[in-house]
């Protein structure tokens with residue numbers, strides 16, 4: 540059983556999108572998975588997927604101590620994983636005590652093999668608590684400096700609260716000139732790159748249909764890369780597709796470095 544905090548520092552890098560998709564991909568691999576929307580102030584996980592007969596009880600009521608039984612807030616989905624949504628009202632946010640998250644998650648650790656905590660951006664009580672109660676932290680960044688420096692801050696914060704950072708997922712890779720490479724990001728953050736997900740229109744299209752891209756377009760570039768990360772987390776043997784993916788990335792980076800060195804002469 541592992542509790543992962545999906546965290547970033549900078550907002551809008553793709554944490555919620557990743558949490559929903561990796562959750563679906565892990566359940567596809569046979570792991571009983573729950574995704575919790577820990578963004579109790581700006582909840583939006585519920586907008587990314589269709590949920591039939593949504594539960595009335597949300598994380599807000601659980602954290603406010605109004606409902607004891609956490610299972611009353613858990614929604615099943617058609618995409619494999621279960622989800623615990625946060626409420627959307629300001630009043631609910633004000634009444635919710637983020638400190639109660641540890642107790643709520645503690646009640647679920649025997650039910651699931653993986654719990655993913657979709658964390659809010661920034662450094663606040665709401666964003667640090669998911670880090671502190673996780674077993675491991677997965678950082679999400681975009682391949683640009685502002686996002687990486689914020690990821691570094693979050694990594695330090697995770698270390699301060701005594702957590703291990705499992706690695707970083709680079710999201711929305713455009714492959715443009717000047718974009719930071721995976722090896723550069725690995726050097727800057729001093730953590731393993733778990734995967735590189737391209738900026739892919741299939742992701743935005745899937746959001747419009749409220750279906751995870753790994754379900755709606757499993758063959759799309761983004762879905763394929765997300766599934767590689769899922770296999771890594773689930774410790775499933777690397778497929779030939781994964782190693783080909785890794786090889787072509789290494790080759791691409793080698794050519795880029797070679798060209799750069801050549802131009803500098």
Ligand SMILES: Nc1ncnc2c1ncn2[C@@H]1O[C@H](COP(=O)(O)OP(=O)(O)OP(=O)(O)O)[C@@H](O)[C@H]1O
Pocket residue numbers: 547549550551552553554555556557578658659660710711712736737738739740742743746761
């Ligand atoms: N790989 C991708 N390719 C294209 N668009 C993407 C990709 N990943 C995420 N997006 C888009 O980026 C936007 C932000 O994504 P998301 O809400 O998941 O980020 P977030 O880190 O959870 O944001 P916040 O910090 O506000 O919680 C969304 O419009 C989403 O559809």
Ligand SMILES: [Mg+2]
Pocket residue numbers: 554555556578657658
């Ligand atoms: Mg989010």
